[in-house]
Amino acid sequence: MWWLIAAVGLGIPLVMTAMPEFGMFAVGAVAGAVTAALGGGTVLQILVFAVVSVALIAVVRPVANRHRSQSPRLASGIDALKGRTATVVERIDGGAGGRIKLAGEIWSARALETGRVYEPGQEVDVVEIDGATAVVI
Structure with a gap:
């Protein structure tokens, strides 16, 4: 007892x-x-x-x-989008930015390097999400 x-x-x-x-x-x-x-x-x-x-x-x-x-293996939210590949749908240039198709959704995007230009149809990689804008290379 x-x-x-x-x-x-x-x-x-x-x-x-x-x-x-x-x-x-x-x-x-x-x-x-x-x-x-x-x-x-x-x-x-x-x-x-x-x-x-x-x-x-x-x-x-x-x-x-x-x-x-150990860190969690399952990324969710914007963390899950980092490192993914996206397709440019509207020209991304240094000044105005553009749009990409990422995970089936259209996102506003800007280039990580200020002088870099990406044309529609080009594949880009998402480096980070800044607010509602994807930063790509």
Whole structure:
């Protein structure tokens, strides 16, 4: 019974602080409770708690840290448009800009290099989105 109380007690800081280590200790406490239910002695219960908790911290924590440090793989919104290829539909020149067809939509566009001119039908790459204007090369 005490192991289950400990598991709940360790689960509360897990929820409040979002520190996964508390959850791993809570799982260790549940393992200690299962050992007690199966008739294991106090020393065995403590040993199971320690082994399960340490094993979870040693295995799960590095995996969780690796996932936290990775950037998301799915780009959305304007981030998904950067690096895509578009077709010029209206001449893009240094002064007035022009229009491109990007992802099935018509966008206003301007050249990244001020003196550069792109003619209709030409393929361009989107470098960034500046407001509602695509910057192309």
